[in-house]
Amino acid sequence: MRTVTFGMNISLDGYCDHTVFKPSAEGSKEVHDYFTRMMDDVDLIVFGRIMYQLMFPHWSDVAKNQSGTADENRFAQRLTAIDKVVISRSLDQVEAPARLVRSNPVEEIRKLKQQPGKKISIDSVSLLPELIAAELIDEFHLVIHPVLVGKGRQLIEGGSLTENVDLKLVDTSVFKSGCVALHYRKS
Template identity: 30%
Template sequence: MRRLHYGMNLSLDGYVAAPGDDIAWGEPSDELFQFWLEEEQAVGLMLYGRRLWETMSSYWPTGDQQPGADAAHVAFARNWRDTPKAVFSSTLDEADWNARWNARLFTGDAVAEITRLKAGDGGPMRVGGAALAGAAMRAGLIDEYTIVTHPVLVGGGTPFFTALDGRTKLNLLETRTFPGGVVLNRYETRR
């Protein structure tokens, strides 16, 4: 059975994006970028909601060709292109991007498909996008949370956590600090 991870950068008040889908409040250091690169390289399948897919696919297909791209950005772009991706959306149309970017489009029940994918063999999966992760969270499918908190309050926007029907107990696996006061906490869901 595959493990499902959910992790993103978030503000101290718990948002992954400020109002207007603003994500410019985070200032990633080289060390933090390297951390995320290593996290992505360990993933066997990325699960994206539509909005995060549109953000990622607007830059990373050619991220290694951008002016000033350093070795870590080149590696991230190549890994992004090579890693299999499942995109969950009821509004996107499948196009030639699915073969070029190693992605499949799912338009049906996301929780049922994530459950099916999780039951299969392979490396860990990472869910990206707060709405898709929220559905997986409510269904009890998340095995690990990687919370990278930036020292900024944005006052609203897209929350990292969704409302749950009950408690989910977690075990702390790791705490780490990065330059600029950024703090990582990694938790595992108690089963």
Template identity: 40%
Template sequence: MRKVIAAINMTLDGFCDHTSAIADDELHAHFNDALRSAGVLLYGRTTYQLMESYWPTVVKNPTGNQPIDEFAVLLENIPKILFSRTLKSVDWTNVTLAKGNLQDEVLALKQQPGKDIYLGSPSLIAALTRHGLIDEYHLCVHPIIAGKGLRLFKDIDDMATLKLIKTKALKGGQLALYYEAVRK
């Protein structure tokens, strides 16, 4: 059975805002390693539109920066599933618009053979946390206090217990924390 892994950047005070992150070469290399073990990426509309508006252009016109260019190519080639009630079509390569509900689609994906299922959309992370469907959380905490923005675990009402399985310190001051969900 495939694992569902929530992998995301966040500030020390729990906000997910890509403009507050330290997006250096080591961070891109860190996420490139994660993407190599991804069989499918799950996106919500907001994160999808953010990613789709930038990364395909890097594939067409590489920056010359190896970790960034590799990140773009990895994203391009991994199958992606978009969960959106408003978008009716997609243009990015390897993207499928989900037709069923989130819980049913993710449960079906978990049963399929292949590499793990990754998601990095805050809304999907919160929704799948509420449904108890996330197996691991890979949180890259940046040494920044943003003070405002989109909270990662917004609208979570029930406690979820996690077990720390690994840490990794990056030279830019980011700390990658790997947690496994503890099932009751």
């Protein structure tokens, strides 16, 4: 059975709007390196509509044109090389070779989890509570940025979980930029 992971950049106060993070060049390199290494064990990424539209076509263009920093280019190449599923009721199409799934994300992830392969990475804040409740997320990779933002989308909205989810800390990485990467597994 495949492992399902969830990874996200968040502020110290739990917000995950990537537009509020302004890491230094060194901090950006560290974060891109961390997520690029994490993707070495991933062969499928599941996006929700919002994250898909934030990530593409930006990273596809960076990969194609090599228009970012060396670290961004490596991240873009790795990200675009991985198979993708986009779960959305409102999108009409997705960029090939991604596959669009319109309904029942829990059953889709269950099915994918049973197939042979490497890890599956979930990249959707809106699907997170539903997938946690269905006990489908095995690991969490959170990169906490040293900033308080006080607004935006929270990682987990209040009241969206009906039970506590106990996790075990597996690894911690402290970056020179002040970001801290935390890797948890379900206990």
